[in-house]
Amino acid sequence: MARGGRLTQRDIARLAGVSQATVSLVLNDAKAAEGRIPEETRERVNKAIRETGYVADPIARRMAKGLNRILGVFTYEPAFPSAQADFFAPFLFGIEETAQQLGYDLLLLTGAASPGGKRKIFHENNRLRLADGCVILGRAFDRSELKRLVAGDYPFVAVGRRDDAGRPVPYVGADYVSATANLVRRAKARGHTRLAYVGPSEGAESSVDRWRGFQSELTGAELALHLATVGGEAVEMFNSIRRSGATAVFFTELADAIVVEAAVRAQKLSVPEDLSIVVLGSHIRPAQTGTRFTSFSIPREEMARRATAMLAERIETNSKGAQELLACEPVEGETLGSLNKRTKT
Template structure:
C-alpha cells in the first residue's frame, strides 16, 4: 500500500486508516491522556496502516523535539560487513562513523534489502525501513537509478558516496575527482618517454569508470601520445603486440593479474612494462608490488558524505563535491627501455 511518485504523509496515513491527521500524530507520539483519548481499536488500525506502508517501520520510536531522530542511515549495495582493514569499503565506513560520532548522530545500517536470485540489493521493497533514519548515505560501486529517482521524488534526504548522474533531478554526492588525476599520470608517463599507452578496463557501467577513462582520453589528447583501450581478458598479449610500454588499469585486481602474467613471460615491471593502477585494493591479495597510481580519498569521502547529509537536513539543497585523488609514487613506473615507434593516429585521441 503506497502512494506512487511521492513520499507518504500523515494525511495519507489518516485517509487510509479512516481517521483524522491529528489522530495519526497523537498515535505516532504515543499520546492518549485524559484530555485526548484514542480507542484501542483506532490506535491499532493506525499502527497497522503505518506498518503496512512503511511510513514508520517502528511505530513506537519517538522523534526528538526538533523533529529528528538524529539517526543517519547507511545503505550499501554490496555486503560490506565484516569490513577488514584491507577491504575496499573499510575506509569509507571509518570516515562515516567518525563524522557521525562528531556531530552526535547514531548510524543505522540497512541490511534487510538483501539480494535474491542474483538480483542486487534495492533500497525499496516490502521490507524497506529507510524512513526510520533522518537521511541516508548510499554506498556502492554503482547505485540503482530507479532507487535514486524514487528517493528524489519522495524527497528523502540522502547523499551518495560517488559521483552520480542526474536521475530525474540532480543527485547529492561526494565523489573522487578522477579525470585530473588520471591526466596527471598520463603526463608523468609521457614525460618519462612513454609514447604508446593503453587503458585496461570497462570504462563504462558506472560514473567512476567513465570518469577514469575520460581522464585517460584527455591525457592522451593533450600529450599527443598513442592510446588504446583494451578489455582485461586480452590485455597482456595485445599490449605486447601493439608495442605498449605503459598500461593504465581500472581495477587493482587486473593490475595484479597483468603483473603476474608479465613475470610468467619473463618481462620485468617496470623495465619492460610500466603498470599504473587507477583503482584500489578490494580484497586481500598476496603480491609484493607497490603499484604506481592513484590514492582514492575513501575515508575523506565517507566523512564528507555525512557532513553534506547534515547540511541537507539542516538547510536543504543538492550539494555535489569531488575530492582530489593523490598520486601514489609506487615502483611500477619507469622510463621505457627502448624508444617506442609511434605510427598512425591514436584511437583515443
C-alpha cells in the same frame, strides 16, 4: 521519579528547579535555548542530566523535534565479505567517526533484497524511514531509485559522483578525471607514446570518469590497445598488450595489474623495464600486493566524512545538498619507468 524507576523530564525539571518546558527546550532545540534561556539555567539542566545519567526517550524526542538522531547507511553490495572489506571499510570508518562527532547513531540497512538477491532502497521490507536520512554507497547505483530519491523529500547523500537523475544528485566523490589525466601526462613525460588501457569506458560513473581522464591526455600519444573487459586471463591479456606494441598499460582494476605483472615475470621480463604498469586507484593497501604500483590514492575516508556531514546539514537545515569532488593524490610507486632512459641503455 516516574513509576518503574525511569527518569523523566519532569524529574530533571524538579532537580534543576526549572519548568518541564525549559528542560524540553534544552534537550530538543539547543540553538533556540541559547537565545531564550540564561546560560546559568541551561547549565543547571545539563548538570542534572549529567548527574542522573538521564537519556531522553527517542520516541518522545522525535515527536517534539521530528528527528531520531539516526543516520542510515545503505550499500548496494554487502559491506563486510572479506573480498569487499578493503573497499567499504574506509567509508564506514569515515561515516562512523563523523556521525559520532555530530551526535547521531547509525543504522546499517541490509534487509531489503529483491528475489534475485539485489538490494533495493525502495522495497517493502526496507526500514529506511527509521533513519532521519541516509548515506548511500555502491559501485553502481540503481538509476530508477536515484530518480525516486531526488524527486522525493527524504534526505540522502551519495558517496561517489553520480550523474543527474532528473535533478542533481547530492554527492561527495573523487576527481578521477584529473587524477587519471595526471598519470597519463606523467607517462608521456617519460617517453611513452603507445598506451594500453584495460578497463571499461562506460557503465558506472567512476569507470566513465577514468576513461574521460585517459582520453583527455592522448594528444601526443596513441591508444594502442583497449581491453574493455576486466578480469581476463592473465597470459591472454599480457600477449595482447605485447602484440599491440604498448610500452605502458593503464589498469582500472588492481587485480588485473597484479596478474599481468606476474605474467611479465613468467616470461623472464620485468616491470617497468620491459613494460610499465599504472593502476587507476586502488582499495588494497600497497603492503598487500608485494609491489608498489604507480597509482593515485582515493580519499575514501574523507569522502565519507564529508558526505555524512552534508547529510546532517540536509536533515537539520532542509538544504538541498551539494556536489563535491575531492582530489586524488598521486602515488609514485615503482612501476612507471622512463622509456627514454631505456632507449639510451
